[in-house]
Amino acid sequence: MPSVDAAELCAQLVRIPSVNPALEPGGSGEGAVVDQTASWLDAWGFQVETPEASPGRFNVVARRGPRGGRTLLLNGHTDTVGVQGMSDPFSGDVREGRLYGRGACDMKAGVAAALAxxxxxxxxxxxxxxxxxxxADEEHASIGMQHLVASGIVADGAVVCEPTGLAVMPAHKGFLWVDFTVRGKAAHGSRPEVGVDAIVHTGAILSSLAEEAHRLQTGRTHPLLGPASIHAGTIEGGTAPSVYPERCRLTVERRTLPGETEEQLMGEVAEMVAAARGRIPQLSVEVAAGLFRAGTEVRSSDPLVMGLLNELAEAGLPSRVEGMTAWVDACFLNQSGTPALCFGPGSIAQAHTSDEWVSVEEIRTCQRVLTSWVRAHLA
Ligand SMILES: [Zn+2]
Incomplete structure (x- = not known):
């Protein structure tokens, strides 16, 4: 058995920048990490392909073992967010059991554990x-994962090695963005008989939003994810103190629970607008749905969940089942018929921070658990 140490792989990966160029112009992209990981996997006897998900953005797809029987998938993303505010983002240095650098936690540690x-x-x-x-590209538009599932890959179970602090996370929230454009009528500030105040009218929508937030907070609760939520994201309108604002634009984000559909959510938005119109009958507003990403889940009784919990217990580790509040690429796997959960080293609290680090011990523990999980099902 080759003695490959996941923590060492993680340090090497952190030293190869892979900042998502869609997030940060000039970001190096995944290319060098793709080359390195593909060559490792090739050396370990895998059949390796590097399909191009979009121009210049590549996935690594490596396979070993006979096809046609049981298939398991280990997944991670190779891109990272930018490095603003970091003094030495690609050091991969270890101090007091913590490995530092951009992507250490999110999620080169998880990638390294899967590779090891x-x-x-x-x-x-x-x-x-x-x-x-x-x-590629999980941190922006998930073009890599969308390309992977579109290529027809299906497995009996998938582990997405995002940072969960080694909790098993079989459910995650989704989100919908909604744009409201409220129309008023521009007029000199001294002429209230002419002006229609688009910002005040938007306030009626904000009042509906506050009521909706309360309704969700006190409504249906998912056992792992808690309630859904809604909040304002951005607001912009008006041109000068002395002018009635002609237009106000509000964006809102609704965080969703598994099973909630875009159609259903837009129905709730229409009810919010109707309630706002109850306050201001002449309210003129255009509503447009923006990006929607569904929340998905694997049932806690699924063999995938039970299997990982079993390996954790056998290793004498705590078996925790928790919900992932953030949206994750596991969504696309679940939607395409591959049950997928998140399980990986590191805490989401360190992801994207200027002090990003991951526990070396957790990386190695994840390597051990994944190895025994795959061995239990495929060897
Ligand atoms: Zn991530």
């Missing part, structure tokens, strides 16, 4: 297929 697990199994005869899929 794959390496640990490289001399094992497999009874089914292990796929390691590393995807």
């Amino acid at each position: 697990a794959a390496a640990s199994l490289s001399e094992t005869d497999m009874t089914g297929e292990l796929i390691v899929a590393l995807t």
Whole structure:
């Protein structure tokens, strides 16, 4: 068995910048990490492809073991957010058991754990297929994961190694963005008989939003995710203190629970607008749905969840099942028929911060658990 250390792989990956260029102009992109990880996987006996998800943005898809039987998928994203405010973002240095650098936690540690697990199994005869899929662009538009599922990849179970602090997270929230454009009538501030105040009219929508937020807070609660929520994101309107504002634009974000559809959510938005119109009958507003990403879940009784919990228990580790509040790429796997959950080293609290780090011990523990999980099902 090759002695590959996930923490060492993580340090090497942190030292290869892979800032998402869609988030930060001039960002290096995933290319060098793709080359490095593809060459490791090739050396460990995997059949490796690097499909281009969009121009210059590549996934790594590596397979080992016979096709047609049971298939398991390990996934992580190779891009990171930008490095503003970081003094030494690509050091990969370890101090007091913490490995530092951009992407250390989100999620080169998880990628490294998946890779090291794959390496640990490289001399094992497999009874089914292990796929390691590393995807581009999770931090922006998830083009890598969308390309992966569009390519027809299906597995009996997938672990997305996002930072969960080694809790098993079978459910995650989704979101819908909604744009409101409220029309008023511009007029000199001294002429109230002519002017229609688009900002005050938007206030009626904000009052509806506050009521809706309260309704959600006290409504249906998901056992792992709690209630859904809604909040204002941005607001912009008006040109000068002495002018009635002609237009006000409000964007709102609704965080969703698994099962909530865009159609249903836009129905609730229409009710919010109707309530606002109850306050201001002449309210003129255009409503447009923006980006929608569904919340999805795997049932806690699913073999995928039970299997990982079993490996944690066998390793003498705490078995925690929790909800992922953020939206994650696991959504696209679940929607395409591959049950997917999140399980990985590191805390989401360190993700995207200027002091990003991950516990070295957690990286190695994740490697051990993933290795035994794959071995239990495929070896
Ligand atoms: Zn991530």
